[in-house]
Amino acid sequence: MSAIAGMELSRSPPGLEAEYRTIFTTDSLLFLHELISTFDAEVDQVLQLRVTRKNHLYLSGDLPNFTQSTAHIRRDPTWKVQPVPPRLQRRHVDVGDLAPCDTERFIQALQSPAQGIQIDFDDGNCPTYYNQIKGIYNVFKAVHNLFPYSVPLPQAPLLMLRPRAWNMVEHNMMVEGREVPAPLFDFGLLMFHCGQMLYENKSGPFFYLSKVESFMEARLWNKIFVWTQQKLGLPLGTIKATVLIENILASFEMEEILYELRDHSAGLNCGIWDYSASFVNKFGHRRAFMLPDRSIYVNMEKRFLHSYMDLLVQTCHRREALATGGMVALLLPEDQQSDSYRTVLDTVTRLKLLEIKAGVDGFMVYDLALIEPMQKLIQLHTEGDNQLHKIRTDLTVTPDDLLSIPLGGVTLPGLKYNIAVGVLFIDAWLSGKGHFFYRGQVEDSATAEISTSQVWQWICHQAQLEDDSRVVSRRLVTELSKQVMWELSSVGHSVRTKQQLQTAVDMFLEVVQKRNYPEFITTYLSQDHTFLSSQNKGQMEVLDKDVHLSKL
Incomplete structure (x- = not known):
């Protein structure tokens, strides 16, 4: 395929020639070229605004x-x-x-009783060229009813499309001599190939927007939506988007974000780990903002997180927008009669009841087996389709509430857990996967972000362990990383995967020992030569499912 003037596109990865030809047509490339050319400068502006705001906070102490x-x-x-x-x-x-x-899981989710599916090109996805083309093509197949035993769009769960966030670029396409913003690449191709069909079937197009930090970014997305609808002949307001409030700065601008997207808003979403990690991102050098051990002291019952959830629900419902909660990462054991099954289900029920009572209109689960139990739970404790009627007029959330860091220290098990999650995420990423399973739950870039950034922050502030008063130092983290690697590599890895695990440990140590923590670990990984070279070799070997990391 000849490149459009001013556009360069990498060749198809091996084995995806038909998918490549379907996705990258002359018309779709022309559309992408115009979309990216129109908004590229404004993307730079909002990214520069992020840098300016962060620098101001750092230099002023405000x-x-x-x-x-x-x-x-x-x-x-x-x-x-x-x-x-x-x-x-x-x-x-x-x-x-x-x-x-992941075609098999995608089809299973399409056939599940869930109301929606977060089609995730961001947190749970590793954006190799192979994965992006395969993923976009699978969405195309689902929308056009091309999967075997497909469920027609009006009956299937809604596809909530989540493009990559603004911090990511697409290395395999250049427009006017520059690599393109990854969210425009994902959004443009999804809209061009699927927008009209989703609209005709009253099933979209609906989106999740990741890592939005300000109302200016929401304003940019709104302009992109308006432009796209006009180009594709769709009515204004057809596109609906749920903004994930994953950043402490965005929590102070939730009403403004809704206002900017008011014709295209499907509401706001609150999570826990990306949001918690943003405290390290913005205030990491301040000892007063050192987050304690997340496995013990950081949860939605803590003041800073509960206040954030309360404010999000109150803000949404005041404006008649939907408020959704975070994702259940825990996995149900297969044996429904086991004590562990009951323990996991009780834990999930307790945590989700907290969100339901706060007024959320829904939430996510990873494990498909949790769909029906959680649907029954929310139906038991709510009335109707949602809780928009639940408006907290008695609630006032202050800046002190949102910025209240929980008390607590650092434990040795918590430090080792964070090291393991950070290392295993990088290991999964080098294998072309954006998530993995560990100790009975799914881990992705959000948990890797909080895990890795916490280790960096504890080193930065020389936090003391509660267990034995040792200081968290580079030397201690290096020693513990060797222990973690030995524990991980003793469960059946091949020689090649052990070598890859060593690479992951080295990369993890490089990140946590930096003078300044990277803006996002995914940005660091996607621009690292190791990742780029792995794309050229095609999809790397994926960790064998029989490794059973959850038993460690």
């Missing part, structure tokens, strides 16, 4: 607050978001973290 210049938006009680289509109004349980390149 703390974020609700912006005075937009107070009129927050004080105006009259504006609401445009009502969402009927099928979006009842999304009690979605499947989360579904990397669409």
